[in-house]
Amino acid sequence: MTTTVLIADDHPLFRQALALAVGRVLPQARVVEAGTLAAAARAAADTAGLELILLDLKMPGAVGYSGIALLHAECPEVPILVVSSADGVAAEEEVRSFGAVGFLRKDSDLDRIEGAIQRAIRHHGQAMARPPSTTPEAQVRDTVAGLTPTELKVLLAVLEGKLNKQIAHALGITEATVKSHMTAIMRKLDVSNRTQAALVARSLGIDLRH
Incomplete structure (x- = not known):
């Protein structure tokens, strides 16, 4: 079965850059693109064989970490890798608490993005373990x-x-x-x-x- 990757970002040029990275890591992958959270949610619900979601936090229809929560609820066994301009270690901790498998800044170089995609795809089919609820x-x-x-x-x-x-x-x-x-x-x-x-x-x- 063909690997399918959803790229959810409202900037077409950055979607193209992520698609390039996906193509280098997963040459046979089919890429589905979405420019709004609503479109991403529909794609997540309707796309058969979805194995990875690359998600920007800041896109039309999304507020804060809501995109992660929504897409994780739609596809709990599909790994979500957040690629965003959000700052700080806190953002990385928060995205994991809402169900993402990793966080990467948008200004990361192509090699780092490809490495993160390789690691994220390994989580496919696994329920994402959130950090323990200690508070x-x-x-x-x-x-x-x-x-x-x-x-x-x-x-x-x-x-x-x-x-x-x-x-x-x-x-x-x-x-x-x-x-x-x-x-x-x-x-x-x-x-x-x-x-x-x-x-x-x-x-x-x-x-x-x-």
């Missing part, structure tokens, strides 16, 4: 990371200030279904209203811009 914040982060794809989409829409009617239209579901998902989200996060749910998500870096 209350880490435990709540695990809960956020464990939301279903639709629950994450609803939570992201709440962060954007959308009403239930708008969320229902955007996701192609009924308002009653949105309310049901919101109830499940609040129960899992142990909060009593959508404002508190949004505050929890922001406190975990879901709403941080990189």
